[in-house]
Amino acid sequence: MSHNESFEDLFKVEETKKLRHLTPGQKITATIVSLGEETTFLDVGGKSEGVLNSSELKNEENQFTRSAGDTVDVYFLQSKGSEMLFTTSLGSGSSAAHLEEAFHGGIPVEGFVKAEIKGGFEITLGGNIRGFCPYSQMGLRRVDDAAGEYLETHMKFMISRFEEGGRNIVLSARAIQEAEREEMREKLKETLAEGQSVEGEISSIRDFGAFVDIGGVDGLIPISEIGWSRVENVNDYFTVGQKVKVIVKKLDWDNNRISLSYKETLANPWDSAVENFPEGSTHTGTVARLAQFGAFVTLAPGVDGLVHISKLGNGRRIHHPREVLEEGQNIDVKVEKIDLDERRISLVPADYVSPEGKEQKEKDEYRSYISKDRKKKSSNMGGFGALLQAKLSEKKKN
Known part of the structure; x- marks a missing residue:
């Protein structure tokens, strides 16, 4: 230690080394x-x-x-x-010099969405400094009514371009939102698990399903996982912004794919199918779909049964169910067999008679006819015999 150094000086040097750079x-x-x-x-x-x-x-x-x-x-x-x-961000009191520091340092700035102009919005920074944010950089998703969504609101932006001493400033709110979502995504990777129930918000609707924002990432509810019954139009079930509870079906972080199920949060109609549709019972259903091999009939939402083509036509051979049925038609059916494990119900028309039953019915009808015919003949013979006997008796008297 030199004469010019003291323990106090060394202590300060050591403390300075420990300061975070x-x-x-x-x-x-x-x-x-x-x-x-x-x-x-x-x-x-x-x-x-x-x-x-x-x-x-x-x-x-x-x-x-x-x-x-x-x-x-x-x-x-x-x-x-x-x-x-x-x-946390540069606020309304920021000068052009401060905004330039924010640009070089990547520091968010707070701005007021003042007016909608060609291609985007005019943003007021630092009280009187004008900036511009394109439509595409206002948010993560496209908004139909951008003016109604953003005008006269305070938002945080990153400065993506700072030129001409602050006379040309281009902003991006999307950059901040993407960074925030990435942080949320990393946290979700630690906590999210398959089979877990989570809440989210419908972010967009497509023909094949609905995307749900579950807090940092979007997951997809495929159309097959929306309801227990057949879903034709996703818009009949969801609207953008709707809050929903879903079950995580599959996680694929490498490909950024999360599969969700909405129907698994609903009561499963098959749990009570045996009680509601016991074998031998008759019901009125609706023809949901026609296939080459038969007709699918909806007995209750989420519960369809199949009438095989061989059971249609009332004994007449047909080549396609459309010859005797059409989709949307009501039909009376009888439950022939139910397989709960496979979730299959075999149906027949309520007035269906099997070939064996039809043959037996014909035999019974023939036997009934023969029996009636014999009785008639016996009755007729009995009348003729009585008449003959009466004639013979009359002759004897004479």
Whole structure:
């Protein structure tokens, strides 16, 4: 140790080495140590202590939205003496110089959506600085009524272009939202599991199903997983923005595919099928679909049975069920057999008679006819004999 150095100097050097080194614009997660009316102190790791303007943690009623001990995402601005200055975003008091720092440092800025103009929106920054955000950069998804959705709202943006001393500023809200979703996605990867029940919001509807935002990622409810009955139009079941509860069917993080089921949150109609449709019972159903081999008949929502083509035609040979039935037609059917494990119900028309039964019926009808004919003949013979006997008796008397 030299004569010019003291233990105090060495201690300061050692402490300085322990200070966390940050670059302007770097994003970190800090812990709130204390909240003051003007200044909030942050624990930013190591021996470092950060300072944040308390107004950034207050709502419109000037009430704090966070408490001591909470974590908050902040961006490093600069070191001022022994203090490290942070921000959650550059606010309305920012100058063009501050906005240029935000551009180079990748720090979000807060803006007011003032007007809709050609190609996007005019955004007011720093009170009187004008910026432009294209439609495509306003959000993650296309919005039908963009003006109604965004006008006169405060939003956070990243500056994607800063030119001409601030006279040409291009913004992107989508960049921030994508970064936030990526963070949420990483958290979901740690907690989401197949078979889990989660809540989400319908984000878009397609012919093949509905996409659901489950908090950072979108999952798909295929049309086959919407309801227990056959679904023709997804719009009959969902609307964009609707809150839904779903079951996670399959997770494929590598390909960003999450399969969901809505119908598994609903009561399964097959659980009571044996009680509601016992073998031998008769019901009125609706022809749901015609196939080459038979007709599918809906007995209840989610419960279809099959009438095989061989049971149709009332004994007449047909080549396709459409010859005697049409979709949407009501038909009286009898449950011939039910297989709960395979979820199959075999049906026959209520007035169906099997070939064996038809043959037996014909035999019974023939026997009945013969029996009646013999009785008639016997009755006729009995009348003729009585007449003959009467004639003979009359002759004897004479």
